[in-house]
Structure formats: structure tokens, C-alpha cells
Amino acid sequence: MIFKSSKQLMAGTIAAALCVTAVSLNFTSNLSSYATSNQNEQFYIDGYHYEFYNMSNIGECSFEPDNQGGFDAEWSGIMECQFDKGIYGSELPNDPESVIINYDLEFSPLTDNEEVTDGSSRVGIYGWLVPKSARYNIEYAVIDYQCNFDTENYANILELQNIGSYELDGMTYDLYNKKADANGFSFDASVEKYFSFRRDSNIGSGASVNLKSSIDLTRHMEEWQKLGMEKSNIYSAMLDVRAWMSSGSAKLNSCDINITEREREAFTEDGCFYVTEPAKNGGDYEMKPLGEGGFEAKWDSYSSVTFRKGRSFAEAPVNYSDEDCIIADYDMEFDTSKYGSDGMIDIGVHGWLDIKEGSDWKDEFNIILGRKNYYFPSNYKDFQNNENVIELGTLEDNGRKFRLYRSIPLHNYNASGVAEAPPHARYTYWSVAEDCVVDKVSAPKLSGKINIRKHLEKFMEQASALERVSRVYEVSLNLFTMGGEGSAKVNDFDIHLGSDKDEGGKVTFYNSGNATEKNSSMDPNGVGGFSCNWSEGEYKSFSKKLETEGEIDMAEFSVDYDADVNAKSASDTEWSLCSTCKSTQSNLEYYVFEGYGTSSVKMNSNGTEVTNIDAYSFLKDHAIIKKNSAIINGERYDLFYLRYKVGEGGLGGYDIYRCLSIKQNAGQAMGEKCHLNGSIDWAKHIMAWDSAGFPITAVDSCEVFFETNSPGGDFSLNICNFNLASNEVSVKGDLNSDRVVDNFDVIACRKALLNSENCPYDTEAGDMNGNGKIDVGDLILLTRFVLGVSKA
The missing domain is CATH 2.60.120.180 (Glycoside hydrolase family 11/12, catalytic domain)
Structure with a gap:
């Protein structure tokens, strides 16, 4: 006004x-x-x-x-x-x-x-x-x-x-x-x-x-x-x-x-911005952090304000087509018991897509998760002169169906006659969940995941070649409220990019075999793993892959995993969870099988597995060259050196050689849910194969994959970390970096106390009490640990 x-x-x-x-x-x-x-x-x-x-x-x-x-x-x-x-x-x-x-x-x-x-x-x-x-x-x-x-x-x-x-x-x-x-x-x-x-x-x-x-x-x-x-x-x-x-x-x-200005207007925590954007007539409102990524918001009935938490990529916009996942986790609850019939709430994931570096004009997107008394643009046909809104179809994401729209925004001018501050929206894209209306619920709760990348891809499918953009400039959770007194707790809102995990190489997620968009789905979870499901029988595989520009240092390489399997059982149904390392320059491949369905292995009369190549049905097309067994990290594995023939012979055929470690007694009952977790120390498997006389080669890629011919089910790789040597962190107490915490580290700690400025030891590892420096308290804690009096 x-x-x-x-x-x-x-x-x-x-x-x-x-x-x-x-x-x-x-x-x-x-x-x-x-x-x-x-x-x-x-x-x-x-x-x-x-x-x-x-x-x-x-x-x-x-x-x-x-x-x-x-x-x-x-x-x-x-x-x-x-x-x-x-x-x-x-x-x-x-x-x-x-x-x-x-x-x-x-x-x-x-x-x-x-x-x-x-x-x-x-x-x-x-x-x-x-x-x-x-x-x-x-x-x-x-x-x-x-x-x-x-x-x-x-x-x-x-x-x-x-x-x-x-x-x-x-x-x-x-x-x-x-x-x-x-x-x-x-x-x-x-x-x-x-x-x-x-x-x-x-x-x-x-x-x-x-x-x-x-x-x-x-x-x-x-x-x-x-x-x-x-x-x-x-x-x-x-x-x-x-x-x-x-x-x-x-x-x-x-x-x-x-x-x-009030300090509540904006703050930063864990690389995310927290801001409030009130209208000029906004009433009383408050936004404060809850810790661990959450915040609390309160507002009165005169408020017209947007609460935002997000990440800015302004310095280096992210090309979403290069990311295997852009995932947003959300968990929030509201108290709207004092809202009147006209009070409005709009909750969604908002972002900007960069058109041209340095340009004030960008594309805008909104993925609407929850609403109260607010319906645009789904009701755009109820208004005159709104031909600028078009419908783009539907999309399913994590169990919710969204209707998609695109609009050309109308720009406002402030009291001084100056156009609104950039960025300006060229096009605004909308994904509106069909079940987003919470009008009849006084204390609604919303939680789940949003695959932002999937929405962006769908938007750009509807854009002409000249209108498409691919760089993400900013992503935030937006909570807009107007006309009603209320409060909200955002317990969690995190944005995950595929490139956030497993630095040191290119990480991709893909499916293979007979897995298609019609009979299966696969979604990275944003924290290094993925979830998938399928509805038909034939062989299919779901993988996370790491590729490096140079060779992987196998002496310092390990893979951590945590997974849930829910595969339906039928005749001849099989499944297995495996990690493999390969090289683009060699026809020798490495495999470590950590889990499999019992129908994939023959059993002795006493209920134990038969430990030979004939025991494992997923090896039936391989020719055995050598076999052995070994205990690795306390687990017994069957070792095989195999040849696998590709093609029918003649000009198109060639041989692939494989070194395998199969964990004994790791079979899981078919048709029942199971949980698998552990860590694969590749150096020890390489040593075991070498000791058994198997060939050794350099590798430059590693995968963790789940394969099955089950007629239906789901699988979740909750955690999957590729631990390269460059990603290793200091072990608490290991000041001399010999990978063992012992009395020599106590001696090193004493020397560090006497000469803190020119200390040749790992002072980060020596900081036992976490106060950022080496002091007497660290020496006491380290001594007690070495003597067995306390835990590190």
C-alpha cells in the first residue's frame, strides 16, 4: 500500500x-x-x-x-x-x-x-x-x-x-x-x-x-x-x-x-541459511533453530510471513543432470488449532534454476507438500485472465502423486517504483501433491522424501529446447502462513546431493538386466545408498558404482554397507548381495558375496552349506580353476578362481576371469525379510587370493550390487560408503600414525606437551577430550585407555 x-x-x-x-x-x-x-x-x-x-x-x-x-x-x-x-x-x-x-x-x-x-x-x-x-x-x-x-x-x-x-x-x-x-x-x-x-x-x-x-x-x-x-x-x-x-x-x-533489525531475521547453521520473509503488514513471528537441522516457527493471526531453510549454490550452481540424486528429507508438525476459516498455510520445497551465469532472471520451482486454504495453481481455471498457467501432467514420487503446472509470474513493484529484488522468475514450475490439503486437520504432520531431480527432469521434458535449464541455484523448504495464529516444528529438513558422498571418484546408481521403468524403480536415498522395488520375475540388478581416474589403492580400501532385503520366493528364486572391483584395462574381476538366499546354495543334512563350487547356483556357468578357503575379519569365506566364457565362441567370444570370496553360512531364508551389514576390507581379500595362488591386478572401479530373479519385492541399501585412502580420518589416540594405539602414543603425547609448537605427531588424533588442543587431560585419557581402564 x-x-x-x-x-x-x-x-x-x-x-x-x-x-x-x-x-x-x-x-x-x-x-x-x-x-x-x-x-x-x-x-x-x-x-x-x-x-x-x-x-x-x-x-x-x-x-x-x-x-x-x-x-x-x-x-x-x-x-x-x-x-x-x-x-x-x-x-x-x-x-x-x-x-x-x-x-x-x-x-x-x-x-x-x-x-x-x-x-x-x-x-x-x-x-x-x-x-x-x-x-x-x-x-x-x-x-x-x-x-x-x-x-x-x-x-x-x-x-x-x-x-x-x-x-x-x-x-x-x-x-x-x-x-x-x-x-x-x-x-x-x-x-x-x-x-x-x-x-x-x-x-x-x-x-x-x-x-x-x-x-x-x-x-x-x-x-x-x-x-x-x-x-x-x-x-x-x-x-x-x-x-x-x-x-x-x-x-x-x-x-x-x-x-x-532483529537477529531473528536470518542465521546460518551447518551450511544452511535460515531466513524469514515477512510481508510489510506482517504481524508477530519468531524463528529459532532447534539443532540438528530443525527449527521452530511461531506466528500470530496478523502475520503474512515465509519461514525458509535451505542451501545456496550461488557461487557454483549445481548441474542436476550430473547428480545421481538431489533428495530432500522432511519431517514437520503443525499446530493450527487457532486457525480461522481464512487462515492459509503453504509448505513446499522451493528452488531457483540458473538460466545464465550472472543473470537476474531464473526459473523457479515449487514442490507443494501440504496446504491449508490455498490452492493455486490447481484452481487457475477459476480465475479470469490466467491463461499463463498450463498443465504438465502427473508424477509419482515416494508414494505420492503430484500434478504439474507451469506459470509465467506477474512481477510487483515496491513503494519506490522499483521492480522486486532479483532473482526474477522467468517461468515458475509447480508440483502439487494430490493429498496435500490439510484443511480438516488441526495438528497435521508431514514427513518423507522428495526426489527433486525427478521433478526437475519432468519439468524440463515439457520445456522446449530453448527453455531448458539444468543448473540449480538454490533449494529451500518454504513455510508460508497468513491469516491465522499457529506454530510449526520442522524436526528435520536436509538436502542431499549425490556428489556429497564418496568424494574421490564418480559415483553413479543404475539398474541392469531386465529391470525397466515399468517393472521396477530405483531411487538414491541421498545418504550414499538407494532403495528399489520390482514386480516381475526375470533377472535384474541394482548397483551403486564408484569410478576413479586412477587406480584404487586396495591396501587402504574398504566398503561399509547396511541393507534390508524383502524378496518374494518362488521356484528357482535367487538373490545375492555382492561387491565387485574391476579394471577397464583387465579381464580379471574381483567379487565378494556377503549375503544370498538359501535357494542359491546346497545344504548338508546337518543344515550347513556345502562348500564347493557346485553348492552355489549363481556360479553354475563358471569353470573352476582353483579353490580354497580363508578366515577374513573373523568370517570364513570360500575362495574361487573361475573362468567365465562370454559369447558362443568364434570371433565374438572371449574369457573373463574372476576371483571370488563367498561368505559361508550367509544364506537367508527365502521369502522373509532380512537385514545385512558389515565392512569389506579389500586388502585382506586380495591377500587371501594371492596366498591361494590367484592372480592379482590393479582396479579403478568398485560396485555394490543386489541381484535377483524374485517375482517381486524391495531392497534398501541404507548405507554404502567407499572408503578410499584419501578419506581416512585420524584414529583417536594414534599420535604416531602406526594404526595402533599403544604405549608409544603415550610417549608421543608427552613429547607433544613439552613442545606443542613443533610437534611432529598427529595432534588431531591426540586431542582425546575434543577441546581443540593437546593438554594434560588428553595424556590422562590416553594413558587410561592404553592401560585398559577406560574406552577411547
């Missing part, structure tokens, strides 16, 4: 029209008069507005900003005139912590002359407020000094009522008020007034004084609220010099408006 600066005791609203002109122009930082009509002028200099008004152009006035934060003003024989410096509109933040006006003014009022005996003048703060309800406007003034000013007479003319007094900084103020007339039709009827007059502020007629003052406008507003004013936001704050039927001069040496 744009306010008109209504002047007191005006016969007309000339200055109001000037104010509208002021906010519609492009301002520059240089001194420039942008509206001149008789003696009505306004300037914009270094972020401040300067205004001069002489009612009916009676008498003589002069007004000159000095381009250094002040102005010179003179008046003689006037009816009414005023001289202002201040800020308004979007230059003032919503609901600031404080707004303090400091000024230094040389004031020389002359009110008595032969023709006029009731002249007066005053100095104070003047402006407009926006009530939370927005049912009317509030005109306010804090009168700091006055000369020959009759407060009671002034109050009678404006129909003001004295509603009480208050004290601030040792000074007493009398507050006068005029209520807005809800049934009135004039402009003034929709305005409420709050004028605060400081006692003992008189200046003698003809005096010349230097006035220095500091007025905390927000503290005055708090006192007004105690005396009945509705809580409001500040629309404008101006230093105001005003005179009636008199002569005089004013020289403003300085005037600064110091604004302190």
Missing part, C-alpha cells in the same frame, strides 16, 4: 500528490529535485527523502539541502509550512528492533509581529504506521520542541482526545488520539492519529537555540500500544520542522536514522 502524506490543517492534499510522484521515480544518489510546483519540492539524497511544503504558496519560503545530510530553511509570512528529512516505504524493514532518530538543529522561531500574534512552530518526528490489521492507517507525531504552541487548541481543531501520559528517558509525554471512523467515506476517516507532546518543551518566541535530541521511535510505539494503539509497523519516519503564521529559520546540521 502507498500512503499519501496528509498534512495537518490542510485545505487540500497537494503534498499528498507530491508523495505519490516521489515514489514513482528512479532515484539517484546525487542531489536532484524531482518534483517542483510553486513551493512544493522533494529531493532524494544518499538514501534520505527531503520534503518542503508551503501551504497555498503564501509568504516566502526557501529550502536547500546541503548534500551533506542537512538543510537550510527560512520562512516569512506563511500560512503553514514544513521541512522534513527521513525515510519511508521499503527503506524501512518490517518490525525492526529499534528506529532511533538523532538530530542536531539550529532553530530560530519568530512568531510575534504587528500583523500576526498567534503564530507558532514545532520540531519533532512525524510519519505513518501500518497497523497489523491493515483496516486503516495511523498518522503519528512525537513533538520534541514547540514555540508558542497551544496543545489544547490544536487538539480541539483536530478532534484529538487526551488518552494518557507516559515517561521515557526522564521526560513526560501526553498522548492524544483520534480513532478512525470505520463507516466514514473520506480519506481522513480511514486514518487514526497518535500525537505525543513532550511536556516542558517550550522555546521562547524570538529565541535562537541549538537543539540536539535522540528519539527512539520504537519505544514510543510500545508506550502507545499500552494506551490502546494496535501493534503496527513503521511506514515512514521524518524529522519534521513545522510552522504556522510566523517567520523563522532552521539549519539542520545532521540527522541520522539508525535502524537495528
Whole structure:
């Protein structure tokens, strides 16, 4: 809303029209008069507005900003005139912590002359407020000094009522008020007034004084609220010099408006930003972190605010087509029991897609998870002139069905006539969950996963070649609320990129065999693993693969895994969980089988597995070259060196050689859910094969895969970490880095204490108590551990 600066005791609203002109122009930082009509002028200099008004152009006035934060003003024989410096509109933040006006003014009022005996003048703060309800406007003034000013007479003319007094900084103020007339039709009827007059502020007629003052406008507003004013936001704050039927001069040496914003507006935690974006009329709201990625939000019924948590990729936009997953986890709950029928909530994943580096224009997307009394764009056909919205089809994601749309957004302009801050949306894409409406639930809960990459791919399928974009600029969880009192707890919201895991090589997720989009699905979980399901029999495989540019150092390489298997059983049904290492330069491959269905292995009469090549049905097409067994990390494995023939012979055929480790007694009952976890130490398997006389080669890729011919089921690789040597972290207590924590580390810790500046040992490993340095406490803890008194 744009306010008109209504002047007191005006016969007309000339200055109001000037104010509208002021906010519609492009301002520059240089001194420039942008509206001149008789003696009505306004300037914009270094972020401040300067205004001069002489009612009916009676008498003589002069007004000159000095381009250094002040102005010179003179008046003689006037009816009414005023001289202002201040800020308004979007230059003032919503609901600031404080707004303090400091000024230094040389004031020389002359009110008595032969023709006029009731002249007066005053100095104070003047402006407009926006009530939370927005049912009317509030005109306010804090009168700091006055000369020959009759407060009671002034109050009678404006129909003001004295509603009480208050004290601030040792000074007493009398507050006068005029209520807005809800049934009135004039402009003034929709305005409420709050004028605060400081006692003992008189200046003698003809005096010349230097006035220095500091007025905390927000503290005055708090006192007004105690005396009945509705809580409001500040629309404008101006230093105001005003005179009636008199002569005089004013020289403003300085005037600064110091604004302190509330710390709640934004904070950063764990690489994510947390911000609130209130509308100008926003009410009370609060956002605070809960730790571990969550936050709490509260708002009142006058609020119109968006709470956001997200990650910015502005410095290096992410190409989503290069990522195997862009996943958002969410878990949140709400209390909307005090919401009325018109209160609105909109919860979703929001983001920006970068069109061109450095461009203010971007594509925008919204994946709507929950809503209350808000339906755009699904109801766009109910509105006229909304042909800019088109439907894009449907999408299923993690058990929820979404309807897709695209719209061309309409851009707004702020109070100064300037377009909204970038980024600007070129197109806005929408995914709206069909079950997102929570209107009938007073305490809804939402939790799950969103495969953002899947939505982006679907959006771009509908875009023409020239409209497609692929770089993600920002992703956030957006909670928008308006018109109802409530609260929310976002227990968790995390954004996972495939490239976040397993640094040191390229990681991909893929399926093979007879797995298709029709009979199966596969979704990375964002934390290094994936989930999949299938609905038909024939062989299919689901894999996570690591590829490196150089050879993998097998002496320092291991794979951690945690998995759940739920495979339906039928005749000849098999499944197995395996890790394999290969090289693009060799036909020798390595396999370690960690789990399999019992139908994949023959059993002895005593219930134990037959430990030969004929025991494992998934090896039936291989020829045995050598076999052996070994105990690796406490588990017994059958070792095989095999040859597998590819093709039918002749020109197209060739041989592949494979070294296998199959964990004994790892069979799982078919048709029953099972859980598998462990760690594969590749160095020890290589040593076991080498000791058995199997060939050894270098590798540059590793996979963890699940394969089956089950007629249906699901599999989840909850955790899958490829631990390269470069990713190893210090072992607590291992100061000499020999991979053993013993008495030699105690000796190293003592040396580190004696010479901390030139310590040759791993001080990070020696920091046992986690205080960031080596001290006596670390030595005590390490000694106790080595002696077996305590655990590391």
C-alpha cells in the first residue's frame, strides 16, 4: 500500500500528490529535485527523502539541502509550512528492533509581529504506521520542541482526545488520539492519529537555540500500544520542522536514522541459511533453530510471513543432470488449532534454476507438500485472465502423486517504483501433491522424501529446447502462513546431493538386466545408498558404482554397507548381495558375496552349506580353476578362481576371469525379510587370493550390487560408503600414525606437551577430550585407555 502524506490543517492534499510522484521515480544518489510546483519540492539524497511544503504558496519560503545530510530553511509570512528529512516505504524493514532518530538543529522561531500574534512552530518526528490489521492507517507525531504552541487548541481543531501520559528517558509525554471512523467515506476517516507532546518543551518566541535530541521511535510505539494503539509497523519516519503564521529559520546540521533489525531475521547453521520473509503488514513471528537441522516457527493471526531453510549454490550452481540424486528429507508438525476459516498455510520445497551465469532472471520451482486454504495453481481455471498457467501432467514420487503446472509470474513493484529484488522468475514450475490439503486437520504432520531431480527432469521434458535449464541455484523448504495464529516444528529438513558422498571418484546408481521403468524403480536415498522395488520375475540388478581416474589403492580400501532385503520366493528364486572391483584395462574381476538366499546354495543334512563350487547356483556357468578357503575379519569365506566364457565362441567370444570370496553360512531364508551389514576390507581379500595362488591386478572401479530373479519385492541399501585412502580420518589416540594405539602414543603425547609448537605427531588424533588442543587431560585419557581402564 502507498500512503499519501496528509498534512495537518490542510485545505487540500497537494503534498499528498507530491508523495505519490516521489515514489514513482528512479532515484539517484546525487542531489536532484524531482518534483517542483510553486513551493512544493522533494529531493532524494544518499538514501534520505527531503520534503518542503508551503501551504497555498503564501509568504516566502526557501529550502536547500546541503548534500551533506542537512538543510537550510527560512520562512516569512506563511500560512503553514514544513521541512522534513527521513525515510519511508521499503527503506524501512518490517518490525525492526529499534528506529532511533538523532538530530542536531539550529532553530530560530519568530512568531510575534504587528500583523500576526498567534503564530507558532514545532520540531519533532512525524510519519505513518501500518497497523497489523491493515483496516486503516495511523498518522503519528512525537513533538520534541514547540514555540508558542497551544496543545489544547490544536487538539480541539483536530478532534484529538487526551488518552494518557507516559515517561521515557526522564521526560513526560501526553498522548492524544483520534480513532478512525470505520463507516466514514473520506480519506481522513480511514486514518487514526497518535500525537505525543513532550511536556516542558517550550522555546521562547524570538529565541535562537541549538537543539540536539535522540528519539527512539520504537519505544514510543510500545508506550502507545499500552494506551490502546494496535501493534503496527513503521511506514515512514521524518524529522519534521513545522510552522504556522510566523517567520523563522532552521539549519539542520545532521540527522541520522539508525535502524537495528532483529537477529531473528536470518542465521546460518551447518551450511544452511535460515531466513524469514515477512510481508510489510506482517504481524508477530519468531524463528529459532532447534539443532540438528530443525527449527521452530511461531506466528500470530496478523502475520503474512515465509519461514525458509535451505542451501545456496550461488557461487557454483549445481548441474542436476550430473547428480545421481538431489533428495530432500522432511519431517514437520503443525499446530493450527487457532486457525480461522481464512487462515492459509503453504509448505513446499522451493528452488531457483540458473538460466545464465550472472543473470537476474531464473526459473523457479515449487514442490507443494501440504496446504491449508490455498490452492493455486490447481484452481487457475477459476480465475479470469490466467491463461499463463498450463498443465504438465502427473508424477509419482515416494508414494505420492503430484500434478504439474507451469506459470509465467506477474512481477510487483515496491513503494519506490522499483521492480522486486532479483532473482526474477522467468517461468515458475509447480508440483502439487494430490493429498496435500490439510484443511480438516488441526495438528497435521508431514514427513518423507522428495526426489527433486525427478521433478526437475519432468519439468524440463515439457520445456522446449530453448527453455531448458539444468543448473540449480538454490533449494529451500518454504513455510508460508497468513491469516491465522499457529506454530510449526520442522524436526528435520536436509538436502542431499549425490556428489556429497564418496568424494574421490564418480559415483553413479543404475539398474541392469531386465529391470525397466515399468517393472521396477530405483531411487538414491541421498545418504550414499538407494532403495528399489520390482514386480516381475526375470533377472535384474541394482548397483551403486564408484569410478576413479586412477587406480584404487586396495591396501587402504574398504566398503561399509547396511541393507534390508524383502524378496518374494518362488521356484528357482535367487538373490545375492555382492561387491565387485574391476579394471577397464583387465579381464580379471574381483567379487565378494556377503549375503544370498538359501535357494542359491546346497545344504548338508546337518543344515550347513556345502562348500564347493557346485553348492552355489549363481556360479553354475563358471569353470573352476582353483579353490580354497580363508578366515577374513573373523568370517570364513570360500575362495574361487573361475573362468567365465562370454559369447558362443568364434570371433565374438572371449574369457573373463574372476576371483571370488563367498561368505559361508550367509544364506537367508527365502521369502522373509532380512537385514545385512558389515565392512569389506579389500586388502585382506586380495591377500587371501594371492596366498591361494590367484592372480592379482590393479582396479579403478568398485560396485555394490543386489541381484535377483524374485517375482517381486524391495531392497534398501541404507548405507554404502567407499572408503578410499584419501578419506581416512585420524584414529583417536594414534599420535604416531602406526594404526595402533599403544604405549608409544603415550610417549608421543608427552613429547607433544613439552613442545606443542613443533610437534611432529598427529595432534588431531591426540586431542582425546575434543577441546581443540593437546593438554594434560588428553595424556590422562590416553594413558587410561592404553592401560585398559577406560574406552577411547
